[in-house]
Each structure stands twice: as C-alpha cells, then as structure tokens.
Amino acid sequence: MLVNILKASLVAGTPLLLATLGELITEKAGNLNLGVEGMMLVGAISGFALGFYFQNPYMALIGASLSGSFAALIYGFLTITLRSNQVVSGLSLTIFGTGLSSFLGTNFVGKKMPVEVINFFKPIEIPLISKIPIIGEVLFNQDIYVYFSYILAVFLGIYLFKTRKGLNLTAIGENPSAADAAGIKIDLYKYIHILIGGALCGLGGAYLSVVQVPTWQENITAGRGWIAIALVIFSKWNPFKSIYGAYLFGGLSIIGFRIQYLNISQNLLNMLPYIVTIVVLVFSSLNKSKEGSPPKSLSLPYFREER
Amino acid sequence: MDQNIYVKMESISKNFGTVKANDNINLTVKKGEIHALLGENGAGKSTLMNMLSGFYKPDSGSIYIHGEPVKFDSPKDSIKKGIGMIHQHYKLVEAMTAVQNITLGQKGSFFLSEKKSKNKIKKVAESYGLKINYDKKVYEMSIGEKQATEIIKVLYQGADILIMDEPTAVLTPQETKKLFEILKNMAREGCSIIIITHKLHEVMEISHKVTVLRKGQTIKTLETEKTNSKELTDLMVGRAVDLSIDRPEVEIGEEILKIENLTAEDVDKVEVLKNVSFNLRKGEILGVAGVAGSGQKELCEAIAGLYKIKKGKILYENEDIVGLSPRDIIHKGISMSFIPEDRLGMGLVASMDMVDNYLLKEQHKQKGIFIKRKPVKEKCNNMISKLEIQTPGTSHPVKQLSGGNIQKVLIGREIDTNPHVLITAYAVRGLDIASSHTIYDLLNEQKKKDVGILFIGEDLDVLLKLCDRIMVLSSGRVTGIVSAKETTKEKIGLLMSDEINTEVLAV
Numbered sequence: 001m002l003v004n005i006l007k008a009s010l011v012a013g014t015p016l017l018l019a020t021l022g023e024l025i026t027e028k029a030g031n032l033n034l035g036v037e038g039m040m041l042v043g044a045i046s047g048f049a050l051g052f053y054f055q056n057p058y059m060a061l062i063g064a065s066l067s068g069s070f071a072a073l074i075y076g077f078l079t080i081t082l083r084s085n086q087v088v089s090g091l092s093l094t095i096f097g098t099g100l101s102s103f104l105g106t107n108f109v110g111k112k113m114p115v116e117v118i119n120f121f122k123p124i125e126i127p128l129i130s131k132i133p134i135i136g137e138v139l140f141n142q143d144i145y146v147y148f149s150y151i152l153a154v155f156l157g158i159y160l161f162k163t164r165k166g167l168n169l170t171a172i173g174e175n176p177s178a179a180d181a182a183g184i185k186i187d188l189y190k191y192i193h194i195l196i197g198g199a200l201c202g203l204g205g206a207y208l209s210v211v212q213v214p215t216w217q218e219n220i221t222a223g224r225g226w227i228a229i230a231l232v233i234f235s236k237w238n239p240f241k242s243i244y245g246a247y248l249f250g251g252l253s254i255i256g257f258r259i260q261y262l263n264i265s266q267n268l269l270n271m272l273p274y275i276v277t278i279v280v281l282v283f284s285s286l287n288k289s290k291e292g293s294p295p296k297s298l299s300l301p302y303f304r305e306e307r
Numbered sequence: 308m309d310q311n312i313y314v315k316m317e318s319i320s321k322n323f324g325t326v327k328a329n330d331n332i333n334l335t336v337k338k339g340e341i342h343a344l345l346g347e348n349g350a351g352k353s354t355l356m357n358m359l360s361g362f363y364k365p366d367s368g369s370i371y372i373h374g375e376p377v378k379f380d381s382p383k384d385s386i387k388k389g390i391g392m393i394h395q396h397y398k399l400v401e402a403m404t405a406v407q408n409i410t411l412g413q414k415g416s417f418f419l420s421e422k423k424s425k426n427k428i429k430k431v432a433e434s435y436g437l438k439i440n441y442d443k444k445v446y447e448m449s450i451g452e453k454q455a456t457e458i459i460k461v462l463y464q465g466a467d468i469l470i471m472d473e474p475t476a477v478l479t480p481q482e483t484k485k486l487f488e489i490l491k492n493m494a495r496e497g498c499s500i501i502i503i504t505h506k507l508h509e510v511m512e513i514s515h516k517v518t519v520l521r522k523g524q525t526i527k528t529l530e531t532e533k534t535n536s537k538e539l540t541d542l543m544v545g546r547a548v549d550l551s552i553d554r555p556e557v558e559i560g561e562e563i564l565k566i567e568n569l570t571a572e573d574v575d576k577v578e579v580l581k582n583v584s585f586n587l588r589k590g591e592i593l594g595v596a597g598v599a600g601s602g603q604k605e606l607c608e609a610i611a612g613l614y615k616i617k618k619g620k621i622l623y624e625n626e627d628i629v630g631l632s633p634r635d636i637i638h639k640g641i642s643m644s645f646i647p648e649d650r651l652g653m654g655l656v657a658s659m660d661m662v663d664n665y666l667l668k669e670q671h672k673q674k675g676i677f678i679k680r681k682p683v684k685e686k687c688n689n690m691i692s693k694l695e696i697q698t699p700g701t702s703h704p705v706k707q708l709s710g711g712n713i714q715k716v717l718i719g720r721e722i723d724t725n726p727h728v729l730i731t732a733y734a735v736r737g738l739d740i741a742s743s744h745t746i747y748d749l750l751n752e753q754k755k756k757d758v759g760i761l762f763i764g765e766d767l768d769v770l771l772k773l774c775d776r777i778m779v780l781s782s783g784r785v786t787g788i789v790s791a792k793e794t795t796k797e798k799i800g801l802l803m804s805d806e807i808n809t810e811v812l813a814v
Contacts, residue, residue, distance in 0.1 A: 163418050164410070171400045171411050178398035180362075182412030182460075183383030296401065304362060 005251065005258055006138045010146055011212060013250025015040070015204040015221070017149045019228035020235065020242045021156055022068075022200030027232055028160065029193040030173040032299040034090030035075050036201050037225025038097020043068040043202025045101040048209040048216050051113060057120035060210050061203065068202015069195040071097055076194040080187055083301035098219065108216035113209075121145060121211040145207050150243055152200075157239040169193060173295030176302035186302060201225070223274070230277040233284050236292035249273050310374055311338045313468050313499040314359065319368035321354055323707075325699060328354040329365070330523040336468070336516075341490060341500045343510040343531070345543055346520035347739040348711035349697055352503045353395070355520070356470045359501075360392035361385035372468070383412075391461025392470040395503075397453050401446040405439055409460045432459045435492055451482040458489065469493065470501045475509060487513050505543070505739040507536045519543055544741050552744070552772040554791075555751050559775070560589030563759045564610075564641075564728050569619035571609055579605045581783045583619070587728065587759040592750065594774030594791065595763040596799055602783035603763045607732050610761075611643040612636045623728070634671065642726035644717050644734065654717045657706035661687045661698070664705055665720055690719040694745060711742040722749060729753055732763035747773055767796050779803055 019036050026033045033039075046067035051060030071093060078089040121143045130140040139150075160166040171179040172189055180186055208220050227249055235242035256269030287293070314336040321329040329351045336342045344352045357363045359370065361379035370377050372388045379385045385392075399408050410424045425441050432438065439455045448456070454474065461469060471490075475483045490500055490513060504510060510517050511531060519526040519542040526542050540548050564587040571580040580602050587593050595603055608614035610621055612633040620627050628636055644654055655664050665683050673679055687701040694715045698708050705713055718734055731750070735743040750760055750773070764770045770777055771791050778788045779802035787802040 164413070164415060165417070167403075167407055167410065167419060168412060171403070174400040174402055175398070178400050178408075179411065181360075181382050181392070181394070181398040183381070183386045184412040185381075185383070293402075 003134055003137050005254070006134075007142070008254050008258075009247050009251035010138060010142060011250070012254045013247040014146050014149050015207045015212070015224055016228055016231060016249055017153060017242060017246035018204030018207065019201045019225060020231040020246050021149075021153055021239060022197035022204065023228055023232050024197075024235070024237060024239060024242060025156065025160075025169075025193045025200075026072075026197035027295060027298055028169050028173045028237060029190045030176060030295055030297045030300065030302070031076075031079055031190060031194055032086050032090065033072070033075055033093070033194065033197065034087060034229065035071065035093025035097065035225075036228050037221055037223070038094035038100075039068045039071045039198050039201035040097075040205030040208075040221045040225045040228075041101035041219070042071045042097045042205070044205035044209040044220050045105045045108075045216070046202070047206025048108060048113070049104065051117045051210050052108065052111065055114040055116045057117045057210075060117060060206060064202045064206030064210075065199035066202075068200070068205070069198040071202070072194050072198020075198075076191050079301065080190045080194070083303060086299045086301070094225065102218050105216050105218060109218060111216055113214035117210060118214060121214075143211060145211055153239045153243045160239060170295070173297060176297055177304075180302075180304060201228075204228070227273060227277055230281055233294070234280045236284075237294065238292075249276070252276055312336070312371070313338050313340075313373060314501070315371040316355070316359065317369050317371075319355065319358060319365045319370070321351075321358060321363060321366050323354075326707075327523050329358075332368075332520070332523070332525045334518055334525070335528075336499045336501060338499055339494050339497050340516060341494050341502060341514045343514035343517040344501060344503045344520065345505060345507075345510055345517055345539060347505060347543055347741060349522075349709035350520040350543075351523040352520055353472055354523075356392060356472060356501065356503060359385065360390055360470060362392075386464050386466070389465060389467045390470065391464055391466030391468070393454070393457045393461060393472065393474065395472040397457050399445045399453060399456060402444065404444050405441045405448075405456045405459075408445060408456060409463050411460075413464070428459060428463055431463050435462060435489060435496070437462075437489060451485075454482075454486065462493075467497065468499045468501070470503070472503045473505075474502065475504065475506065483509075507539055507740075510539065511536060521545055540740060543739070548741060548744075552747050552769065553751055554773060554775070555755060557590040557754055557757075559591045560757055562586050563589050563624060564761075565620075565622040565625075566610075567620040567622065569606075569609060569621065570617045571605055571614055572617050573605075578617075579783050580609065583780075583783070583785050585778055585785060585788060587761060589727075589757045589759050590754055591775045592754055592760045592762050592773060594770040594777040595761065595780060596767060596770055596777055597780035597803055599765075601780040601803075603732060603780060605783070606780070607643055607730050607761075607763065610636075610641065610728075610730060637668070637724070640725075640727035641730070642721045642724055642728070643730040644721045644732070655705050655713065658704050660704055661690075661701045661716055664716065665723075668720060668724060686723060690716070690723065694719050694749070711738045714738060715742065715745070718746060718749065722753060726758060728759045728761070730761045730763075733765060734762070735769070736765065743769075767799055770799075771796065 019040055023033060023036050043064040047060040047064030050063035051057060075089050075093050078084045079086045123141050123143050126140040130136040160170065168179065168184045169189055171182070172184065172186055176186055205221055209216055213220065231242060231245045231249065235245045252273040255272065256266060312335060314334065316332065316334040319329050319332045332351065332355055334355070346352050354363065358365045361382040361384050372390065377388055406421055406425050406428065409428050410419070428441065437455055437459055439452055439459065443452070445453060445456065474486060494500055502514065514531045516528060517531050517534070517539065518528040519539065521543060567584050569580055569583040570578060573579050583606065597603060605614050609616055612631055616629055621629050623639060623641065628639065656667070662680055662684050665687055666678060669683055670678055684701050690696065691698060696712045696715045698712060705716060714734065718731065721729065734746050738746070750762065754760060762774060774791045776788055777791050777794065777799060779786045779799055781803055789798065
C-alpha cells in the first residue's frame with residue numbers, strides 16, 4: 001500500500017518536477033516566467049498530436065520540447081530584447097497557451113495514445129537496485145520519463161552550484177550589472193536558459209497527455225503550472241530540493257483517490273495541493289534570511305546604459 | 308604611437324537625450340601614472356570612464372589603448388584590453404563569496420575548483436599587498452572589504468589600467484590611507500590609475516597629473532606638483548570660490564526638542580539606541596558625529612516616528628510625541644531628510660519628477676480631491692533657481708539628475724515646509740564643494756530663522772566649523788556632547804571610539 005502510494009507520487013510528481021526545473025533555471029537567469037501553465041499545455045498538445053500521428057514516442061518528445069521552447073521564445077523576445085514587463089508577458093503566454101491547446105486539441109478530445117507509444121513508456125525495472133526493499137520499487141521501477149526527470153534535477157543542481165557557467169548564470173539573476181562588468185554575455189545566457197526552461201515545461205505537460213493519462217482532455221494540466229511556480233519558491237531555487245517538493249505535491253494530488261474509503265469529500269481532497277501551496281508561500285515569505293531568498297534581480301529588466 | 312601612453316581618448320562626445328554629458332573631451336594617461344579626474348557633480352567624469360570601460364558607447368571620438376585604436380561593444384572588450392573599472396556602486400553579487408565574485412565571467416575549466424582559483428587569486432592579491440577573507444559573502448563585508456574585493460577582481464582579470472570612481476566617498480580616513488598605499492604600490496608596478504574624485508586634498512596627495520572637467524568639457528590638464536587646491540577649485544567651479552564655512556552667531560533660544568533615555572531595538576532584539584538623552588534648542592545646529600552605523604539612522608527615524616521605540620521620551624515643546632504617526636509629526640513641524648549611501652533610497656521616488664516628489668509631502672495640505680500641480684510647479688521653479696539645481700525641467704524624473712542635484716531637491720523640499728526642527732543626515736554625502744556650500748548656507752539660513760537643526764555628518768572638519776555643539780554617538784550610546792568651538796578633532800575621535808567622558812557630558 002505505502003509502496004504503491006509512493007510510486008504513484010513519483011509519477012504524479014514528474015510533470016511538476018520538470019516544470020519546476022524549467023521555471024527554476026528561468027528564474028535563476030533573473031526572469032520570472034508566469035507562462036508555465038501555457039507552455040505545459042502547448043507541450044502537452046504538441047506531444048500528444050505528434051505521438052498520435054506518427055505513433056512514435058520520440059516524435060512526441062521532440063514535439064513537446066520544441067513547442068515548449070517556441071512558446072518560451074515569444075516570452076524571451078518580449079522580455080529580453082524588448083524589455084517588456086515580465087509578469088504581463090508571462091501571464092499572456094499562459095492565456096495564449098491555454099487557448100491554443102484547446103483549439104488544436106478539439107479533434108483529439110477522448111482520443112487515446114497509440115499502443116506503440118504507451119509501451120515505450122512502460123515502467124522499466126533496473127536490474128539489481130530495483131530489488132532494494134521499498135526504495136528499489138519506488139525509485140527504480142519507473143518509466144524512462146521519471147528517470148530522466150530526477151537525473152536531470154541532479155544534473156541541474158551540479159550545473160548551478162559546481163560549474164563556471166552555473167556561477168555566471170547565478171550572477172545574472174542576482175546582479176546583472178555586476179555580471180556585465182565581469183564580461184558575461186547576459187542576453188545570450190538569458191535566451192538559452194529561458195528556452196531550455198520552456199522545453200522542460202513542455203515535456204512536463206506532455207508527460208500528462210502522453211504517459212500519465214494518456215488520453216487528450218482539455219486543460220489537462222489543471223493548474224499544475226502554477227503549483228510549479230510555487231514549488232520553485234518552496235525549493236528555494238535549489239534543484240535538489242525541488243525533487244522532494246515535486247514528489248510531495250505529486251503525493252498530495254493522488255491521495256484523494258487512495259483514501260476514498262475514508263469518506264472525506266472528494267472536492268476537499270482535490271483542493272489539498274493548492275491549499276498546501278498557499279501555506280508554503282506564507283511560510284517562505286516569513287523567511288528573512290539571505291540564504292534561500294529569490295534571485296535579487298528577478299523580474300527586473302536589464303539595460304546597460306540606464307542611469 | 309608611444310607604447311608608454313596607456314590611454315588616449317580623443318574628442319569624445321556623448322549625449323543622453325538632450326543632456327550633453329561629454330563634449331569633445333581629451334585625456335592621456337601614461338604608464339605608472341596616477342591621473343586624477345576632477346570635476347563637480349554632473350561634469351561628465353563617470354560618463355567618460357564608463358565609455359573607457361565599455362559600458363557606454365561614445366557618440367563620436369576615438370580611444371587608443373596601448374597605442375592601438377579600439378572600439379568597445381561591451382565591458383568584456385575593455386577587460387580584454389586590460390582595463391578594470393571599480394564603480395562607485397560596487398558591481399558585486401551580494402549573495403556570493405569573494406572568490407566567486409572574483410572568478411565570475413572568467414574562462415577556465417567547466418567545473419569550478421575553489422581551491423585552485425583561491426590560490427591563484429591569493430598570489431595576485433598578495434603581490435600588491437592586498438588581503439581579504441575569500442570565503443566571506445559580500446553582504447557580510449564592510450565597505451573597505453568590498454572595495455578590496457573589487458580591486459582584486461580587476462587585478463585578477465589582468466588589468467593594467469585601473470579606473471576608480473570616487474573610491475574614498477564611503478571610506479573612513481584609515482581605510483583611505485590604506486587604499487592610497489595600495490594604489491601607489493600598483494603605480495610603481497607599472498599600472499596606470501585613473502581616479503575620479505572631487506576631494507582636493509586627495510588629488511594633491513596621490514596624483515601625478517590632474518585633468519579638470521566642467522560641464523562635460525575638458526578645462527585643463529595640469530601636473531599636480533605645479534598647482535594648488537585654490538587653482539584647482541577655481542578651475543573646477545569656473546569662478547573663484549570661498550572655501551570657508553560660516554557659523555553665524557544667533558542667540559540660542561529655548562529648548563524645542565528634548566530626548567530622554569531613548570532606547571530602541573532592531574529586529575534581532577539588539578539595542579541600537581541605548582539611553583540616549585540630549586536636547587536641541589531653537590537657532591542652534593547640533594552636530595552628530597560617530598562611526599557609520601552607530602545609531603544615527605535609527606535616531607533620525609525614531610524622532611520622525613518611523614522607528615519603534617522601546618522606552619524613553621521624545622518631548623517636542625514639552626509634549627511627548629512618541630507613538631504619533633509620521634504625518635502628525637511632520638504637521639507639528641519636524642522635518643527629516645536622510646541621505647542613504649546610495650543617495651536615492653529614502654525620501655524621493657526616483658522615477659517621479661520634481662513636482663510629483665514635492666507633492667508627496669504637499670498634497671495633504673491641498674483642499675479638494677484633485678491635485679493642483681501648478682502652484683507646486685512654481686515652487687519647484689523657485690527652488691531650481693535658488694539652489695542652482697541643474698535639470699532640464701521640473702517634469703524630468705529625478706533619478707536622471709546627478710547625485711548632488713537630487714540631494715538639493717530633497718533638502719530643498721524639506722526646508723520649504725518651514726519646519727521648526729530640521730533633521731538632516733549626511734546632507735552633503737558625495738557632494739562637490741560648491742554644492743556642499745550651498746547646503747551649508749541653506750542650513751545657516753534656517754538657523755537664523757530660529758529653527759533647531761540636528762545635523763548628522765561624516766566629515767569632522769565640517770562638523771567643527773558648522774555646528775554649535777557636537778554630540779558623539781558610539782554603538783548607540785551618547786559618549787559626549789561638546790561645544791564645537793572648544794573641542795578638537797582628536798577629542799571627538801576619542802569619543803567616537805567609545806570612551807565615555809562624564810566631564811564633557813555636562814556641557
């Protein structure tokens with residue numbers, strides 16, 4: 001029972017983890033992209049459509065990541081090159097992505113992912129280590145999407161904290177003019193990380209439509225993009241912490257199905273992740289220490305010659 | 308071209324909108340030379356140096372480095388040519404350690420090795436006699452440490468041309484002395500140093516040559532040995548200037564403000580004001596001296612009603628004003644102006660224009676629901692002509708004015724409210740001579756109107772000349788109140804370092 005809940009929490013947490021990581025590196029570059037929900041939906045429909053047509057899992061993955069980064073490119077062009085307001089740009093991206101996915105998905109509603117794709121994303125047991133009690137079953141008997149997402153989180157953590165490029169990126173988010181004075185190409189860094197961030201959000205959305213559900217339904221992300229933005233705060237901009245944040249919230253979102261017999265209102269249980277999100281935001285705002293605070297220049301445009 | 312000429316800037320011009328920041332400027336700096344760039348606020352010193360360091364692009368003119376013509380598209384290009392600039396507001400990432408800041412943007416292995424970089428940095432730093440704690444985060448550093456980090460950063464980048472934008476503005480006299488030793492050392496090693504300043508005694512002390520700028524134009528380049536402070540001042544201001552500070556004799560009236568046993572705590576429950584007691588009389592300037600962070604800011608804010616008081620009384624004309632709202636306190640005629648280190652943080656809204664900033668305080672007095680800008684605009688125009696504020700107009704955002712002009716706007720507004728008590732902290736912070744004197748004159752004028760003035764200052768020489776009495780703060784305690792005419796700099800220095808002298812408390 002416990003193993004099953006934990007295992008399902010990882011599955012439910014995977015779209016959150018991918019989107020959280022995407023938003024995290026975007027924010028590390030000093031850009032607050034509130035378009036996560038939109039990018040996830042665009043990725044979800046593109047992944048579903050391509051997977052459906054070509055009956056090919058790779059096409060689904062490529063479609064999801066490319067469409068996610070294309071959506072992020074719109075946001076990047078607006079906020080980096082044109083220096084427009086990041087909050088407004090991000091919000092409009094969400095609205096745009098939601099509408100676009102509904103429009104493109106009209107003919108797919110209720111359609112199921114082909115067997116070829118579904119089989120590709122079946123859990124794969126990793127020899128030996130999957131035999132470790134509890135942990136083995138939970139961590140090492142999953143589909144490749146899940147493996148990819150938590151390995152990626154570890155890689156991003158190492159990238160951010162242990163490499164030169166990661167240090168430069170952090171400097172841009174903290175103090176772009178200091179980074180500029182040190183000769184770092186700010187716009188290039190921002191574009192690259194925002195685009196990668198978009199690709200991850202797209203992949204996160206596609207996990208829902210291609211693997212988890214795997215049937216197309218309108219507004220399939222159901223607010224997970226917003227939870228991901230809160231999770232970035234919860235994890236204090238640390239990819240390692242985002243792993244357990246995402247899985248905790250994944251667990252909260254499935255707990256309703258698992259304890260139906262307790263006779264608690266289903267609606268109440270569905271609210272759980274969102275209530276916890278609010279609680280998390282309240283507690284993290286109370287944190288006044290310098291460690292684990294947001295990048296200082298988050299959401300501020302940078303213009304070198306401004307006085 | 309001569310290889311020993313490290314920097315040559317020829318007929319450089321730069322406009323910001325309609326403001327001519329630089330107009331046909333020339334500058335030549337040789338190897339091993341310390342070259343001072345002298346000028347009032349808004350003379351175009353920083354703009355010129357920002358072009359040399361690749362932050363701005365010149366509209367016209369040419370730059371030669373080590374004899375080669377160069378065109379900088381970004382700071383990176385200028386770093387490659389060996390130019391390192393230390394900005395007035397340090398370009399450091401607060402949340403990172405010294406090592407991280409120094410290695411920022413450097414080429415090298417993909418993975419960071421703090422140990423390796425630390426050893427390399429240490430070697431460079433120690434060859435110039437610089438020492439810091441490399442693992443300290445920038446936000447925990449003192450200003451001196453931050454500056455040392457900046458210097459090491461540019462040296463580590465391999466700079467042999469160093470630009471320093473007002474490096475001593477925020478340093479204590481001891482730190483300044485240390486910095487000058489380092490700079491001289493670097494010049495001997497063959498670096499060229501350009502130092503932007505408006506402090507004359509520093510120019511005389513450290514530079515080999517000095518170039519005077521005024522209103523965006525080069526006035527003259529002189530050899531420091533063959534000139535003197537008087538000549539430089541006159542060149543800088545453009546007319547003969549009187550450098551003395553007045554202390555008009557005014558009959559000191561009755562007590563207007565009395566502080567009794569004031570104690571306050573900060574968020575971490577540390578006492579920042581401990582049993583502070585003093586009084587302020589009509590028509591007197593009471594100076595407040597002390598090392599930065601001794602409780603000056605908290606004292607100002609406590610009187611203005613912005614800081615929570617733990618115990619004690621603040622009596623204004625024998626009425627306790629503790630617990631009143633800031634607006635009530637302003638209405639009673641107590642006005643406070645505080646100039647923080649970044650000079651814009653408190654008091655003015657940077658992106659609003661002069662009129663709107665003025666309205667922030669004025670609007671309560673207007674009747675009706677709509678704001679009337681016209682009368683305020685007139686007041687602002689008066690202020691501009693009276694204080695010689697340089698601005699394209701009253702509808703220009705204040706952040707685009709130079710530091711000195713911003714300060715004039717702030718203090719001018721406070722004085723215009725006709726206060727009975729005027730509290731001013733660091734009123735001349737970072738100001739040039741002429742602007743400073745305008746502000747001293749303004750304060751003296753208020754003094755003659757029987758206003759009680761609390762003047763919190765940094766420069767002891769100014770405090771001694773301007774004030775009637777001087778109160779010394781040290782770690783939140785009053786260590787002495789002395790008569791300015793009868794004391795010396797040394798005595799105040801002793802009080803600042805925390806030695807309570809019960810004798811002088813009686814004054």
